[in-house]
Each structure stands twice: as structure tokens, then as C-alpha cells.
Amino acid sequence: MVDNLDFKTFRRIVDVSMEDMCRDLFLGNRESIRIKKERVAVKNLVKIFDAALSISNEKGFSAMSLRELSAEAGLSMGALYTYFKSKDELLDMIQRQGRMLIMRVLLNQIEGIEDPKIKLKQAILVHLYLSEVMQSWFYFSYMETKNLAKDEHRKAIEAELFTEKIFIDILKDGQKKDIFRPVDMELAGAALKAMLQDWYLKRWKYARRKVTVEKYAAFLVDLIETYLNPS
Amino acid sequence: MVDNLDFKTFRRIVDVSMEDMCRDLFLGNRESIRIKKERVAVKNLVKIFDAALSISNEKGFSAMSLRELSAEAGLSMGALYTYFKSKDELLDMIQRQGRMLIMRVLLNQIEGIEDPKIKLKQAILVHLYLSEVMQSWFYFSYMETKNLAKDEHRKAIEAELFTEKIFIDILKDGQKKDIFRPVDMELAGAALKAMLQDWYLKRWKYARRKVTVEKYAAFLVDLIETYLNPS
DNA sequence: GTCTATACCAGGATAGAC
């Protein structure tokens, strides 16, 4: 039986940062990025991504002008365009890279757990902690999905359904093993997903009420377990 | 003891439509709207609002050009500007008018109910049914809140907290009367709100899975009642 | 690799004819 994963431990064992994300991006797109030195490229990509998320989450990606982005990132317009070919491509890059990172961490942290109850809890904790560390990315991703080009839009929807399916599969497994009572697990999974998303979509609200991520996690686990307990 | 409000009945007894909303808007802003004939004004406002919601929900309000809006609404650019002074004002108008309508209906439909359990159910049903009828407005409102000017933005946040508080108050009342078990009602209210919002934010998902609003409502009531049942 | 200067176009907004 594994102990509860707490937030501090999560941060220590899981390597997630803007820098990692940008390094992955650089290594995976060497051809299309005109800058060749890794140190320089990663440093600037971090500045660009940070600035883009910060401005976009304030006023929306399409309302962000590249002049603004250039000022906030501390790079000239010309320099920006050595990292991406168009504003739309920048949007795609941010979304794609974030999705990859999330999938990797989430799957990684729950694999090998057999007990559905423990696995469910672990998945909830990892999802919440991830969205706590990468809040600006999660918020951005949610809000800007509909502005993506068709192909990327489709992939974003698939990713959303895929993570939801991870939860639904755990729930169904638990039901088969008579650990959870028989309810509509598709709806339960959707509801769970909605509450997980609320954590990063309404961060201002929870911050104002001084709700920590661990308190929210405990509440969520309690709620879902109470609902699923055999009666 | 009241019977469950079903969706069909709701549609019959509650008068909500774009036209009503636009008539209210016209009557409340006679001075600032340059058109004087009610019939003409309301007809065109409906066309403008419908077009604006449809385009914005596809690609975002700030990405919608007024030329596009003018084409979709079937009015010239010049005509558009007799109904609002600027694109930003249009955004404010839509948001403000929708908020008023929702408050009116929601408060109206739950007032006078004493039993917390029945009142909670009624509030959930009314919220879901309202967002079903006005889905495009709810989606728009959620997605575009952050693009509002400072003052309207503040009001939108207040409205969000106000409706949440309606739920939290019912929950706390039930707890005081020992009908619900003692849990953190602020968190329960927030979670409930998140699931209510998911209904209009992820409509495509529920439509694809053929989940009706009444099925979703029943699920939500079951989930929250199970959680709150005294143990 | 990065900057400045500039091209070019689309956007919001309005004047004035009908």
C-alpha cells in the first residue's frame, strides 16, 4: 500500500518546468527552428512562452499583439520570427508541447498500480498537482483550444478525451471488481474531469478562499469515494 | 411536495428567448440606441446577437471582425453602429443582458421553497435547463469574461459568485437543519457549480454520448445527495 | 542571432448619400 503522494514530494520527483518543456521542443524541432545553439534557443523559448502565456491568460491569445509579446519577452519582432513562422504556429507549438508533457507524467505516475481505489486517488492527485505546477499552461490550453487550426484542434480534443478515459477505465475496472458500486461511469468520469479542471480554471477563487491544492485533493477524493462506495 | 420539474414544463413556464432578452435590452437603453421603432430595433438586435454568439463561440470574440458580423447578421457596418458605439460595448451589452435574465429566472424559480433538499434539486434543474435553452450565451459568457473592460469584468465575477452563493446557502441551511451531513459546503458548492458549468462547456461531448439534460440532471442530483446524506 | 525599419493589409470606426 502506497502512502499518499503529497505536493512537495511530487515536485521533487517529477521534473516539470518551462525549461524542460522548451528543451524538449528545441530538440524535437531542430530543423524548423533557425537558432542552432541549444543554450540560446532554450533561454529565449522560455522567455517567449512565459510572456505568451502571461499575456494570453490576461486578454486572450488573439488579442495579444506580437509587438506586445516582443516587449514582454525582451526580444525584437525579428528575433521572435526566428523561433516560429507565424503567430498560429506559436499557438500550436505551445499546445502540442504541453500535451506531450502532461501525458508523459500522468501515465508514468499511475502505471503499475493495480488497486482501482488507490490508482484513482493517485490519478487525481497527479492531475491536480500537475495543473498546480503548470497552471498557466493548463488555463491557456483550455481557453485557446477552439482557436487552433483544424488538425491541432482535433488533437486537442482527442487528448482531452484520452485523459478522461484514463479515469473512466479506472472506474470501470473498480466496478468490475465490485469495489465501486454500479453507476454510470462515463458520467462519473466526466464529472471528475470537470472538477479537476475547475482547480486551474478558477484558481483566483480558491486562492481567495485559501484552499490549498492538498485540501482540494482531499475533498475531491472524499466526494468521489463516497459516491462510489458500495451501499 | 413538488413534483420534479421536467425540461418540457420548464420551457413552457419560463419565458426565455433571444427576443425577450433583446426587447428588455431595447427598453432599458432607449437613450443610447439610435433606433426608435421597437419592432425594427428588436428584430435587428436579435440578428446581431445571434450572429455574434455564433461567430464568437467558433473562434472567439476578439477574432471576430465586424465585417464578418455584418455579413452574418445581414446588416451593413453602418447599421451595426447604430446599435452600439464600439465592439467592446457590444460585448458588454451581451454579457450584462444575459446576466440579468439568468438571475431573474433562477431566483424566481426557487423562491418560497423551504425544504433544503427540494430547493437544492430545483436550483440544479433550473440552472441546467436554463443553460440548455441559452447554451450559446452561457458558453460565450464563460469564455469571454476575461476580455471585458475592468468594471464589467468585476460585475461578471460578482455574478458568478452570487449564483454559487445561492447553492452554498441552500447547502448550509440543510446542514443546520441536520438534513445534510457536515462537510465543507464552500467546496461542495464550488464543485456543484463546476459540474453545472461542464454541461454547457462540453456540450459536444454529452451530445456525442447521447446524454440528455434530464439524464445529466438526475446524475448530478444523485451524486450530490449521496455525498450529503447523513451517514 | 538580433535589431531596426518598413511593407502591406485587415481591422474598427465614421461621414454623408439615399
Next chain:
DNA sequence: GTCTATCCTGGTATAGAC
């Protein structure tokens, strides 16, 4: 009340100097 024609700002994108 509505339309057409036009203004002008500010947007994305790039060329070419350093």
C-alpha cells in the same frame, strides 16, 4: 434607418544592416 465609400490605426510579417 440603412448603405457605401473611405479613413487611419495597428496588426503580422519580412528585408537587410549589424
